[in-house]
Amino acid sequence: MSQKLAIDGGTKAVTLDQTKANRWPPLGEEEFTAVKRVMQMPDFYEEAYTLEEKFKDYIGSRYALAHNNGTAAIHAAFFALGISPGDEVITPSYTYWATCMPILAWGGIPVFAEVDPETCNIDPEDIKRRITPRTKAIIVVHLWGLPCEMNEIIKIARRYNFKVIEDAAHAHGAEYKGKKVGAIGDIGCFSFQASKLMVGIEAGMLVTNSQGYYERAMALGHYRRLNNLPSESFYRRYYATCFGFKYRIHPLAAGIARVQLKHLDERSRKRNENIEYLDARLDTLPGIKTFKTPSYMKRVYYQHEVVLEEEKLKVSKDRFIEAVRAEGVKASGERYPLQHQQPIYKEKGIPLGELPITEKIRDKMLSLPTFPQANFDLLDQYAEAFRKVATAYAKY
Ligand SMILES: Cc1ncc(COP(=O)(O)O)c(C=O)c1O
Incomplete structure (x- = not known):
């Protein structure tokens, strides 16, 4: 059942304090x-x-x-x-x-x-x-x-x-x-x-x-x-x-x-656990795709990115981000500008072509917190925020 979105005046899905959940770097x-x-x-x-x-x-x-x-x-x-x-x-x-x-x-x-x-x-x-x-x-x-x-x-x-x-x-x-x-x-x-x-x-x-x-x-x-x-x-x-x-x-x-360095593995394990917990839920929603790790790799998460499949949604990526943010989610678009589009290379005479695949995928990225110190209660609220917004905006 679809609930009224926070962006339309409904109740926010994420109500827990997020200050500690995303505090980084851990220095003490x-x-x-x-x-x-x-x-x-x-x-x-x-x-x-x-x-x-x-x-x-x-x-x-x-x-x-x-x-x-x-x-x-x-x-x-x-x-x-x-x-x-x-x-x-x-x-x-x-x-x-x-x-x-x-x-x-x-x-x-x-x-x-x-x-x-x-x-x-x-x-x-x-x-x-x-x-x-x-x-x-x-x-x-x-x-x-x-x-x-x-x-x-x-x-x-x-x-x-x-x-x-x-x-x-x-x-x-x-x-x-x-x-x-x-x-x-x-x-x-x-x-x-x-x-x-x-x-x-x-x-x-x-x-x-x-x-x-x-x-x-x-x-x-x-x-x-x-x-x-x-x-x-x-x-x-x-x-x-x-x-x-x-x-x-x-x-x-x-x-x-x-x-x-002594704490690196333990801290990465915690990030991975939190991100994988949330991603498993996001993956079931329309319009959101998470990155899969092949069995022969062990990945870590410097950043937590997911793909927003705009073609499966009734709204633009910007509007989707506004809606999840209104629910209390800390989400943003991609932060890296593409290098081949930067003036310095052209000015230095570097031959530059287009990179249509790179350009397309970069535009679909949605950046989320890495939750280095989050607990599952907060992640459950994130999952609920995405469920509300994705189901409300899905093209069925
Ligand atoms: C992919 C990549 N390479 C290189 C660097 C450069 O590292 P530093 O900031 O320590 O100079 C960074 C830093 O953000 C990076 O993200």
């Missing part, structure tokens, strides 16, 4: 203690090395190099691979700018590829169409925490002889066929910025199994440490200058991130 006594401890260390920078040890053990990579943010880690990754003027790098357009803007910084050319609308991750079939003799690398993004199809991507890269960077800024702890993302391609990059699944408030990490990439990334922006490289290392000679950037992590951020 443990982090304060860590910050104090680092402030009292004889060598603050030792804290970065400890974080690197712990993080590489967690991810399963041979090397980890802490950075002052994820963007710096990505910039260093392109440098490590030797991206040079005229080199092409395949990238999704549906991502945060830090995935692809650093390509331009090295004179490289971002080549935007379509995503698969079932996952919003880069489509391996479209990658194949974008390869040219100048393709030097691909950067994939495990968008919102869902792993990309890594086996297929690695197979294509090996066949056409280019390298793979994983932008794992959204996907700390996610797994593809039993392997943690970030450690599957040639280089992986993480962000520990304040909204991420583990935070240093502002920090990042580069991981790799290649000693060569590790040393080259270090040469870009970690001058002092170059002195600690083995004497035969080519890059040791640059210890007094590096290559002109200063990318080491703030030691207090490293202290915070170390505490956060």
Whole structure:
């Protein structure tokens, strides 16, 4: 039976307080203690090395190099691979700018590829169409925490002889066929910025199994440490200058991130439980589709997105969002503008085509809270809000 919607003067479905349910990042006594401890260390920078040890053990990579943010880690990754003027790098357009803007910084050319609308991750079939003799690398993004199809991507890269960077800024702890993302391609990059699944408030990490990439990334922006490289290392000679950037992590951020890493899996488990509980209910409603995780992946949720199938509804997406918001739901449209539509690429002379699949799916996205600390009572109210609105607006 359809009830009067809150937008039409009916009673709100969501009445519980949501402040605590969505509070993030979780920072408390443990982090304060860590910050104090680092402030009292004889060598603050030792804290970065400890974080690197712990993080590489967690991810399963041979090397980890802490950075002052994820963007710096990505910039260093392109440098490590030797991206040079005229080199092409395949990238999704549906991502945060830090995935692809650093390509331009090295004179490289971002080549935007379509995503698969079932996952919003880069489509391996479209990658194949974008390869040219100048393709030097691909950067994939495990968008919102869902792993990309890594086996297929690695197979294509090996066949056409280019390298793979994983932008794992959204996907700390996610797994593809039993392997943690970030450690599957040639280089992986993480962000520990304040909204991420583990935070240093502002920090990042580069991981790799290649000693060569590790040393080259270090040469870009970690001058002092170059002195600690083995004497035969080519890059040791640059210890007094590096290559002109200063990318080491703030030691207090490293202290915070170390505490956060300990709690990462437990906190992601709670998010997953809450989101999966709600999604199972949303999936039964007309006009709403949730993202499915293949059995061979373990996903995490940096953001919680669902697809609104406007064609099955009598109202526009905007009106639907207004209606659920009136019920008390915290919902919004997609927040990432598509990269291939941004003026900077055109101004730099990057050849840009249209990406109709990416453009279409992005417009259908509805963003919901990730409920890091919610209980089922609140989620039941969310489910009820969506049931009211979706049934009222469904085209039967
Ligand atoms: C997909 C993606 N890549 C890279 C980054 C860059 O990380 P940072 O903000 O730590 O520089 C972010 C940050 O939001 C991101 O979402």
